[in-house]
Amino acid sequence: MRSPQREAATGLPQRVTIYEVGPRDGLQNEKTVVPAAVKAEFIQRLARAGLGTIETTSFVPPSWVPQLSDASEVLEILGDEGKGRQRPVLVPNERGFDRALDAGVGAVAIFGSATETFAQKNLNRSVAESVNMFSPVVKRARDEDMWVRAYVSMCFGDPWEGPVPIEQVVDVAEQLMDLGCDELSLGDTIGVGTTGHVARLLEALDARGIGTDRIAVHFHDTYGQALANTMEALRHGVAVVDASTGGLGGCPYAKSATGNLATEDLVWALDGAGVETGVELGQLVETSVWMAEQLGRPSPSRVVRALAGG
Ligand code: HMG
Numbered sequence: 001m002r003s004p005q006r007e008a009a010t011g012l013p014q015r016v017t018i019y020e021v022g023p024r025d026g027l028q029n030e031k032t033v034v035p036a037a038v039k040a041e042f043i044q045r046l047a048r049a050g051l052g053t054i055e056t057t058s059f060v061p062p063s064w065v066p067q068l069s070d071a072s073e074v075l076e077i078l079g080d081e082g083k084g085r086q087r088p089v090l091v092p093n094e095r096g097f098d099r100a101l102d103a104g105v106g107a108v109a110i111f112g113s114a115t116e117t118f119a120q121k122n123l124n125r126s127v128a129e130s131v132n133m134f135s136p137v138v139k140r141a142r143d144e145d146m147w148v149r150a151y152v153s154m155c156f157g158d159p160w161e162g163p164v165p166i167e168q169v170v171d172v173a174e175q176l177m178d179l180g181c182d183e184l185s186l187g188d189t190i191g192v193g194t195t196g197h198v199a200r201l202l203e204a205l206d207a208r209g210i211g212t213d214r215i216a217v218h219f220h221d222t223y224g225q226a227l228a229n230t231m232e233a234l235r236h237g238v239a240v241v242d243a244s245t246g247g248l249g250g251c252p253y254a255k256s257a258t259g260n261l262a263t264e265d266l267v268w269a270l271d272g273a274g275v276e277t278g279v280e281l282g283q284l285v286e287t288s289v290w291m292a293e294q295l296g297r298p299s300p301s302r303v304v305r306a307l308a309g310g
């Protein structure tokens, strides 16, 4: 079968926005450094497959993430296709913001951590110091009329600290949203969350005034829970889901992190449930097969394997 039988599921939104992170979260963790022209083509193919929002790259020091050191070059190749509110880039600090501004981006994402250990490992800062680092970035982005997203990592568990109290996640989320961000993305960086945990966190955020209309979910699939967790979030009113074409992804500063929820797995589930995404699954699978050739390894996505093989 090339597509699932459509049978409407109850309790899901009519339409879901897929926030594609493959070019950034996917490629930041690959051993192979993909040339800028291939990255740009990847983004163009994703757009042609119907993905509206695509996170294109990161403006971090090349010493931290060498895989994305060509951020400006990728955006230069893309021209207007790499600009606008639907092409966000990761920016940790003012130096990164200056570079993003020079490249003409229209949307940025800051990325905080719910835990102190990961804040140190990923940002070389405490949680409080990293909020201070992000503050002028968000202010300047707002002054430029950019769209701003805030990620919080390690929302469902941390490889060094273990369980992460829900209130601790909510505290950090609130501090980041109070800077003036438009959207909050809840990161399960190491893919350990389960459905009840998702529900409790969304309820706790709602109780603090951060409703699902401003929330996106970002599940890595290490323990095979990403799709179940996503469906749970959708049933609670979330309508923006982060996913990575082909299931690429991970975080170089959290070794236990594997790929994100594969966009193809998500689209198969939503197509079957009668939820609109605007994405054409066949074209997406072709893109993953092409990207797997560039990377020299097969896609970990089950749907890609099933459709590409059959
Ligand atoms: P630091 O080393 O403390 O930085 O890193 P610094 O401010 O001391 O600067 C050191 C040098 O880097 C200086 O150069 C700066 O100018 C330069 P020097 O004077 O030595 O020649 N520099 C820069 N160059 C280019 N672009 C910049 C920049 N900033 C400084 N933006 C820093 C602190 C925050 C910069 C660093 O820790 C960092 O960038 N970390 C990001 C690591 C990263 O990208 N991780 C992966 C993304 S997060 C993720 O994947 C999780 C997520 O997917 C959600 C989830 O799954 O949970 C989003």
Ligand code: MG
Pocket (backbone or CB within 6 Å): 025, 187, 189, 218, 220, 250, 251
């Ligand atoms: Mg991630």
